[in-house]
Amino acid sequence: MPLHYRLDGPVQGEPLVLAPSLGTSTRLWDAQVPALARTFRVLRFDLPGHGDSPAPPVGTMDDLAALVLEAAGAEGMDTFHFAGVSIGGAIGATLAARHPGRLRSLAMICSSARFGEPESWHDRARLVRAEGTAPLLEATARRWFAGPPHQALLDDLAAADPAGYAACCDALAGYDLRADLPKIAVPTLVVAGREDPATPPAHARELADGIRDATLVELPGAAHLAPADQPERVTQALLAHLPALPGMRVRREVLGDAHVDRAVARTTPFTRDFQDLITRYAWGEIWTRPGLDRRTRSCITLTALVAHGHLEELAMHVRAALRNGLTPDEIGEVLLQSAIYCGVPAANAAFAVAQRVLTEENPS
Structure with missing residues (x-):
């Protein structure tokens, strides 16, 4: 039987599972979906026997991966970005290793290449089949949260179907992807909670060391359910990682990774919509248009910044102009032209800024 899933975001958006x-259940991602769904077509699903999903007879991580492919395929998502927590991250890693053409990128949050000894999972499966999930609640709350417990998520655990939960335990018992990590060839984000007792940071470092195109982020104040413990930090980590955000690639190419990383790190809930706006429209809609090359766009941008006296932005775009292929002499010509049409005082200030940047870029 198929998994239950929810859809959010624009139909034309890049697909993200x-x-x-x-x-x-799907509500683990409630804090992240509003930001992600502004750009992405988000599909979030319930595991077998969890939330509104039935409990089909699954026993391996490959079975779970196949159910995800079925759900994505039903929505026309032939390829998609993927982010998962714990077993969710393991499903994503399995997809990346076994079905290399399906994933565009991967994020593994509080996850692992192997979740301990198989017998411990078989023991948990036997307990849940016999007594349900109630005996797990107290210990699970301590593993899941570094801060105050989220009762709604504990309610999800209490309501989980014993057969479906136990089947997922069996899948975890048989999961060991350590030898297959080098097969994962998509950009991968690995997020660890520094206070996670279930998959401590050492598990994340093993993933990051084994996956050749992986970035590791460790979050303070986060236990096993980092999206609930540190929702804003997880959201920003995902937005910085996901290559499909329109304009992010161009923004990085023109301004440089260091500048963009600083801008992303400074993003707050108050400034997040503005950052999204300039990435999507300035860099995704204007700088990507085919009518002008980047050299020409840099010339225009420098002139506009001189005209309005935006000297801090001017310094950033002098560096961008060098990256786009303008020489120092050509930048000087743009500023001379600006002196005639924007005024000598404006150009005088601009020359001072440009000289400082050029000296910093080429001290010799």
Whole structure:
């Protein structure tokens, strides 16, 4: 039987699949979806026997991966970005290793290449089949949260179907992707919670060391359910990672990774919409148009910044102009032209800024 899933975001958006942790439901991602769904077509699903999904007979991580492919395929998502927590991250890693053409990128949050000894998972499966999930609640709350417990997520665990939960335990018992990590060839974000007792940072470092195009982020104040413990930090990590955000690639190419990384790190809930606006429209809509090359766009941008006296932005775009292929002499010509049409005082200030930047870029 198919998985239950929810869809958010524009139909034309880049497809993004969000996978939950064992014992939770689609609402694990409630804090992240509003920001992600502004750009992406987000599909989030419930594991078998969790939330509104039935409990089909699955026993391996490959079975779970196949159910995800079925759900994505039903929505026309032949390829998609993927982010998952714990077992959700393991499903994503399995897809990346076994179905290399399907994933565009991967994010593994509080996850692992192997979740301990198989027998411990078989023991948990036997307990849940016999007594349900109630005996797990107290210990799970301590593993899941570094801060105050989120009762709604604990309610998800209490309501999980024993057969479906136990089947996921069996899948975790048989999961060991350590030898296959080098097969993962998509850009990968690995997020660790520094206070996570279930998959401590050492697990994340093993993933980052084994996956050749991986970035590791460790979050303070986060236990096993980092999206709930540190929602804003997880959201920003995902937005910085996902290559499909319109304009982000061009923004990085023109301004440089260091500048963009600083801008992303400074993003707050108050400034997030503005950052999204300039990335999507300035860099995704204007700088990507085919009518002008980047050299010409740099010339125009420098002139506009001189005209309005935006000297801090001018310094950034002098560096961008060098990256786009303008020489120092050509930048000087643009500023001379600006002196005639924007005024000598404006050009005088602009020359001072440009000289400082050029000296910093080429001290010799």
